[in-house]
Amino acid sequence: MIDLNKTLGIGSKKGRLFGIIVLLILAVILPLIFGMNLFLLTILVLMVIFIIYASSWNFLTYTGQGSLGHAAFFGLGGYVSALIATASGLSPFITIFIGGGAAALVGLFIGVICVRLKEWFLAMVTFGFAIIIQTLIVSQFASISGGWDGIAAPRLVSTTIPYYQLIEYYSIVLIAVLIILLFWIILRSKIGLAFAAIRENEMEARAAGIDPVRYRLFAFLVSAYFSGVAGALEIHNLGYITPEIFGVDISFWPIIYSISGGLGTLAGPIVGTIVITVLWDGLRMLGITYARFVIIGVLLVMIIIFLPKGLISLPENVREFIEKRRKSS
Amino acid sequence: MAGVDVVLQVLIWGLYAGCIYILLATGLNLIFGVMKVVNFAHGELLMLGAYITFTFYALSGWNPYVLLGASVPLLIIVGIIIERLCFRPILGTGKLNEIFISIGLIYIVQNAAAIVWTDEWRIIHSPYERITISVFGVNMPLDYLIIIITTALILIGLHLFLRRTRIGKAMRATSQNRNGAMLMGINVERMDMLSFGIGAGFAGAAGTLWVVSGQVFNPYMGSIPAIKAFAIVILGGLGSIPGAIIGGLVYGIAENFAIFTLGGAWKDAISFIILILVLIVRPTGLFGESAE
């Protein structure tokens, strides 16, 4: 049978609630403790944006799909939102959702091609789409996208407003909470059950009258949409967009975050993003350069082999291990 | 203007450039055939082959072609280590895991190489660099001819190995039917190790040939050739060697056509557009087996 708890995360209901509350409180008070520290805010803002992005990427894996080219959606969301906000003067708070819409449209198109493909092909096709879209942006659409030079984008919250950085941060946190809440609602609904059924056994799901293609497409659409929103948020935070946004690193980070946290769980990408960001920036402060990438790579390989359910399953595994030890002794 | 000699010339360049891709693609196909695993970090093995050649060349000053004798065996060992440590533990736990573990490997190998060799651009000069010979009335650098012949010899060697030797036959049997092979008493795990080793060794050979052909390299150089080799393999159909050769030809023509018409920026993108178009029509690639 399908265990809904497994889909959503780990631990008991009470424990999860407690965890969420602690995390939210920390998200709210952290910037205040250190008196609006710009560095802390920069790290936190990028972290929350990547939590949205990694969660959206992870949404695909609920249906057993994966992507090596989500930078295509991240970047498209950024470009469309930046262009519309600049041309129309609309607030970025509105245009980010239009940017997401553009990413979703393209996502739907890619999804139609991808849903029938095997995993290796899916990986190559998604990877290729990021390159194709980057090429389009710098060549055929260069006159509106600014080509390789890129274009400026208005800030999410105008710099003339006092405490704009803080307002920006809390807005992004709020958007992240709403998006993850929406994911939770979707996964709790019949759609979530259908996702799990398709992932566990496609044949059985078909027999039960579930159309895997439709659900996979839906997952692609949602994933692309919110990846686009995340990209737009980043762009309105940086204030400038260049085609480098379609780079391989942008495609790979959400994968690394999601795998380390735990694939196919709501908590996974959140925990993964936080842990890896802290590790990454922590190692940088220790003056470690290339070895950082090696450490992240080794961590990723070890997690895939020894902790297939990611870091969020670590406490459980440790407890089991201790209990086994106790029993044997 | 586009006389016969120009066409012939372009064909020879394509043949030479194709050698690197064919070695990579054949290695990938071999690994896929036996293990049903796609190693996305294959380009990093090419890069290691290049650096091993570079290091031994700097130390010994020997003819770099002789150093195939160093890069191939060392890469076979590296391949076996990677297979045992990374791919064997996750075999059968889902295709996505294999892809994700390759991403981890890419990060590890690239940056370990940057630590060992620094990430400055490197180059070595072949002793035959300035020698050009005439083949069928077309001028051609001697190095290219040696590379084409070496690749051909390696491929013939592989063919003989797979057809004539016991181990080679066992590998083919494993590739056709893993369970059947197991029942026949073939140690399939040893076949996995061997196929991964040979695949990696081929990438090592490609690395040496890359270096002697006068290309510059740094720790990040492997990704572009590897992606092209993948696209070729997938286009031709996973596990199909004639498919890989035809896939390579299609790409060569398409890329060059794109440079002429759409501009050089489209060179990489066009490969993927073709790949996607083919996959829409035939989701298993041109020559791929339809079954798992």
Added chain:
Amino acid sequence: MKRELLLLCILCIGFALFAGCTDQKTATDELKIGVVASMTGPASTTGKDIWQSAVLAAEEINADGGVYVADLGKKVPIRLIQGDDESTREGGMKAVSRLITQDNVDLLVGGFSSAVVSAHQSIVAENKVPYIIGGGSSSAVSRRTDIDTSYMFFHRPNTEDSAEIIVLFIDRVMRPDINQKFGFSENRPLRLAVLYQDTSYGTGQRNAVHDYIKKYNLNITVVSEASFNMGESDFRTALTSIKSANPDAVYTVTFLNELIPLVQQGRRDVGMNTIFFAIEPNDDPDFYRGVGTYGEYMMIQSRFSPYAAPKETRDAHTAFVKNFEKRWGGFPGMMGVVTYETVYAGAEAVENAGSIDKAAIRDALDKLEIPEMIEVMKNGKIAFSEEFRESKFELYMAQLIWDQGAGETRPVIVWPDSLKEAGFILPDWYRPGQD
């Protein structure tokens, strides 16, 4: 269950603490300069060059007692703080915000890739920290109007400047030489082909070639254009297409990993007996070693070369290269020398301001006028233009001549006349294109 939450809490608090702990005490007895450089990622070779040269400059200034600040009534030493932008936009954001808030730097220097610089420009603008940028050569970066760039100073030529001097050289020197040598009419236009990297850098120069030909009304026709992706290694098709257009010269916009195979393939494989033009980032020892004999007689546009120096600044050039070699081993690159100069320029501005107040330093930078150091400047001075705060360089053209002793080619400055060491040579094997 409780254990895992505890873990989470510890993690978050730990994170907060480590972010907070690195807060530096504000010491007033030193001048803190943040160096934005890519210590990791694809641009890390350049990043190391930037950092090492900055260290060299700071050590020299400190050995001399430091920088005199009138407000403090004494000389204070420079302390450099490294900000690794990881060659990414996000990494640059984090590095710069840390330099500004945690390390409280008085001045920023460095910056290389235009994409990375444009992403952290807004933080610098909002926090009003003087920033002398040695890279970000796209004028889209230095001439932004959507943010307040008044605290940013650009000590590098714009992308377009390279194109300007190359097309001028071609029209003034190369075209008459060809017409004379091959008995062409004086009015015969020179046939130029452009082969450029498909990036902001490459497209910027391609456009500038056309703009400057039009602006100066030069007798040059662009007969062929081709682009390639960054990191490309096979140029044979593009070169064949160019060759069939019969150019008199080929203008290339590349990095050295592309230029080495490009020249080799062009001269050897495709058999082009023509002059290749290269741009300044290639002027690096690795290039001369890599290109070998195929580089003979090709042209390179430069402002700092490992093997050539205009006589105006030859002593400073020699001293810098020697000191760099002694301190770090190896050669400094173009980004290195720029950073070296910017650290000196920054120190000078602080002395002129007499204070480490950021607005005062900015004003001093605005008015700064110091004699050229290693790179030759327009009017012999490092000064920032009024409108966009860009310094103006005197660029030069060098030709690669075989050096038997080195076993490699070496650059010889042939233009402009004020810096020239020898005349431009059309080699015997050179063949002009046919109309």
